[in-house]
Amino acid sequence: MDQALEQITDFTVSVRPETVPDNVIEHVTGIFVDSIACAMAARDCPGALAAAKIPALPRGDGGTVIGSSAVATLDMAAFWNTSMIRYLDYNDTFTGGHPSDIIGALIAVAGAHRLAGRGFLSGIAISYEVFHRISLRHRSYRKDHGAIVDYLSIDQGFAVAIATAAGIAHMLDYDRAKTRTAVSLSATNGLPLRASRAGELSHYKGVATAASTRQAVFACQLAEYGLTGPSDPFEGRHGFIEVMEGKAGSMNLEPFGEWAVLRSGLKYFPATANSQIGVWAALKLREGLDLEKVSEIVLHTSRFLRHESGSEPAKWAPTTRETADHSLPYIVAVALLDGGVTLSSYTEEMLSSPKVRGLMKKIKVEVDEKIESEWPGTIQIRATAKMADGSMNEVQASDPKGTYRNPMNREDIKIKFRQLVEPVLASRTDSVFDSAWNIVASDDCQKVFDQLVVE
Template sequence: MPQESIAARIARYAIDLPAEDLPADVVACVRRRVVDSLACVLGAYDAPPVEAAVAVCRTVPVPASTVLGTRLQTTPDLAAFANGVMVRFLDYNDGYMAREPGHPSDSIPACLALAEARSLPGSELIAAVVVAYEVQMRLQDAANLNRRGWDHVNYVNVAVAAAAARLLGLDRTQAEHAINLALSGHVSMRQVRSGTLSDWKGCSAANAARNAVFAAQLASHGMTGPSPVFEGDAGFFAQISGPFELDVDSFGKSGERDFAITRSLTKTFPTNGELHTAVWASIRLKPRIPSPESIESILIETSEFNRRVLADPRKWRPTTRETADHSLPYNVVRALIDGDIDLDTYSAEKIGDTRALALMDRTTVEEDPDLTALFPRHLANRVTVTLASGDRIAEQVISGPGSVETPMSDSDFERKFRRMAAPHISAGAQDTVLEFVENLDEQSRYDDLFRAMERPAR
């Protein structure tokens, strides 16, 4: 008897996971990730890529899924895209580092769009989010894509297709075809995160989610997809990732506590997660530095991944927000100057600041094999500043807030949410959102959430 394909095993897991038996800590983790995602959404309301995505949604008005911040409703796949761009734009949503990096909360907007469109209870939304995290993070554990020139959002394709199949009520065979269609038809290149970064850096995951929703909708009407999509002669293994093992039987199960979502990492700064510890190190150093002008040189010691991805030549002269928030030297320099990293860090004024540019010219980034050995379990960085006086001061941070060792608390997520929400919605609306998510597993409709997230008319 032929061995069951990976897509078939993922489909079986997605369809069969019981919603009612998820551990309480897993349900609580989903609630926190939803609050975290909504905080990111609010901070992105005025971003040009978001405005472009919403404009496209306006061309397809359909009473199905709501575009956050508006009263507009559109198709689930377009809502998944527009809302997904909002979650991802600031690079402030959660992440996970394994053989491949990624952002598992990229799946939440798609799950929310389908749950609303089909009037599904909050408990089913939670289960779908758990499925998406489980699939994406286990794939990230299994194989690296970026060294081969492919992007991590190819795993978003699979994760959202599996979650969407569940939310659409597909059977196992249809769910398998949803995965086959999503993965075979929509492969993303790593160029989206190489060199000078464009608007698409914050949109590609949302596009993968949109494609996956569409694939699941096709499968629901009987469309079949290329199979086996992973193991075939011209499939994912052969063309993209190389062969890998994926033990779906080890995925999180009802009554057990080993769910991948509890290992996802959250962010205290709106920037690339792998450089957070370098920012913390720089913030600790700032009080010991008389002035930026007193800095003779800066040495950043980091992992091989960070040196290769976050310190390539384009990262030394960022010209866009997307490039700046993925630049290790830029973020270290700005943290040494400002003592913090916030949304204003990536303004055109600060990106072009001559003081920062001069300090970046005196900055060196080197791989430390010891720090590489800690990766990806720990995203460690060391920053050493040599002063004009000849003094050398250094800080090394192995793990910071938002890590598995020191996770953010409910109050941390609330503070993050309210900080992002304050410019856009009232304190009462903020209370409504937080209360809604706190009782997410008991919700049966989503109107209150979307109305509270709506921006007043300007």
Template sequence: MSRPTSRMMITRGTQMDRTTEMLAAYACRLSFEDLGFKTVHQVKRTLVDTMGCAMGGFVSEPAKIARGMASSITSTTPSRVLGTNEYTSPDMAGFANGVMVRYLDCNDSYFSPGGGHPSDMIPAVLALADPMIADGRTVVTAIALAYEVFCRLSDQVVAGDLGWDQGIFSVIGAACGAGRILGLDQEQMGHAISLAVTPSLPLAVTRSGELSMWKGCATAAATRSAVFAAMLAAEGMSGPGEPFEGKRGLWEQAVGKPVEIAEFPLGANRKGDDPFRITQTIVKSYPSQIHTQAPIGLALELGKKVLLADIKSIHIDTYHTAASSASSEPEKWDPKTRETADHSIPFLVAAAFQEGAVTPGSFTPQLIADPAKRATMAKMTLSEDAEFTAKFPSEYNCRITVTDQAGNEHTAHTSYSKGHKNNPLDDNELEAKFRSFSAGVLSDMQCDQVLESIWTVEEATDMDDLFDGLVV
């Protein structure tokens, strides 16, 4: 791939590095017309899923803390906090709304093998769409843009393997999406990207060992930083010209070697085998880590065939990324917090067998500490299957073998858990998920209103119907 022959100049004569220039140019040039029907529809599907997750997380303790913080901030650019009629600054709205979206750990995922939860960036777009009175087409374009940036960076750099949390790239995608809502020009967009990258190196300790509330808040903090960076750039703030490729820039400090990000396809340059990344995401069926989705589904399937009391042993075969947490972190075999439990394959498989479902209600302190679950977990073994590892992330293979007291083996296997793009939830199933998570806080009429506003979002002149419909 050839390098550009010139670099865009930014204030005070500073040159912008190739990665920043490429991202800024793409962020400003992508249009709604570039997206096409399939991508636009997937943005709508993602909004349905994300708003459902936000409503499901509304009453959580982290969300209450975040809203409490947000309520102490006033702004001349007020932005709505989801679920309320209250306003705060756009960056704090991005944080509070991001905490709600992420709490249940049931929003979408993308791994290639790098990645994370790209819908964590949607609150950045909405935080500025409200005060800027952005129309639906602009919002849809900004969301698709944020996904392209986060996912394509993750295609080439596996940040988690390097010890960094997913906010390292979500802050960049969110800054581009926020900048698009603000109408930044290419120079300003470059600064927004730089101002997002330079102060944001989140540690992967967030998702190691016994997990805290911060597990569901870390990317919300990246969202807050992204909105702040975009707003600074809009006011004329400049950032380092070479945040990626410069001395002590992101590639040197975080990756340890140069990285040349491939050009993002645009318009006629996009091929059918290189789709918009938002169409390649996985929607979750259960409120838990992505690598636990297949084990839960298989346990529910086997639970219909074998009574819990008849189980002698349970063996789980899966790919390295899924197996490594349970293999290297003893906390996953004895979770003490909701955040650890929803990342624990042993706990979740035990819950599926014992309760016949895994829902937000599966994570009460009493159920997490339930001795009966520990007894079921004690019957489990888990190992990596090399063939499964070789096929990841194209396939998310898992096999569970249950041996009953009579010595009979019962096996279930899947390559694609329900919600994977090769085994997707249809629109009706997505709506059912939204209604299920919203049931405790919204009326049926409100759910109808919100769903209608999302399915017709490209026709909207502003986001008022969405925000109004979500008021608890």
């Protein structure tokens, strides 16, 4: 018996919307509102433009598309929504990924079925719990001989697909057999390569998890109509563990019980989660600093942060926003020069700016063993600026705004919502925010989604 598959299935079918604690519902409400803000600001992203050109099947009502009255199939609506949520890299962060990518698919399905708001929010909560546990296993970090040894070749879309299927199964009240099949099919066909986010990043980086959510919706549809799935996708012969470790074995999933979603975070700045701490360190370092007299800046941090955002040559010469928002040297240089990072930090003019490029050349990223020993419990950077006269300026920053130890509250999220949504909804922005924040009380969540439509 595949214990991991049984654990996920048991949890998904046992939780009822009314039994999800109110503090969990409040937390996922903030994630939902943050996610639709990210989507509304990226309505013209490459993934959305491509999805809009793919014809919908001419039958029935399709899935809900954020901010649009377009008719799309359920799986394409999931892809479309997720592309928008993900594009700006401004959405949430949790256990090695961005589970709010899942929300695009849940919106597509919940809107099409006109589900109650609490049921939709509990679907998000279920998804996050599954995502967290799969991510812990598939990205099980160990430090051997000074190197990270884990499943870095497999992208977060693996966990996204499985968690999306669980969330949909919960929202639509699948029985145990259908839930088990939906999760199994999503796992069996959900091993995307992390090549999507290596080197000079392409448009696909922004839609990789969108492809995973689309696949999960299709898996759920197959399960609904009676297709059966593999019995042991995780722990059996040729299952996930055997593929990754050479021998079948247990996933050893963290038991369900404590609501891990409460430890998820949001992004205060539009940059990869790994680089958020770099912005805060730069803001502290720039106080009273004469950048013209800086000869070198060293960012001392964890091995993971260096590996992900400060180890490849492309990170010192970004030519696309997809690479720039994953580049610690770029993020830090912009923050030092401009006092922050905004969506306008990724224009072609900024990417080619001689000032930014010149400052980046002075930046080094090194592993600090003390910081490494405290990661991931504490996210830190110690930034040192060496001046032309030999003097040194040093600051330390930890736990950036938006992490669960330093969370963004409703007002923080509202400010971000206004920044992202007001250019689209103008005077309706605040009323839409209030409606979205109160979706838990809605008997039909599509009524809330309808308020986002702009054409």
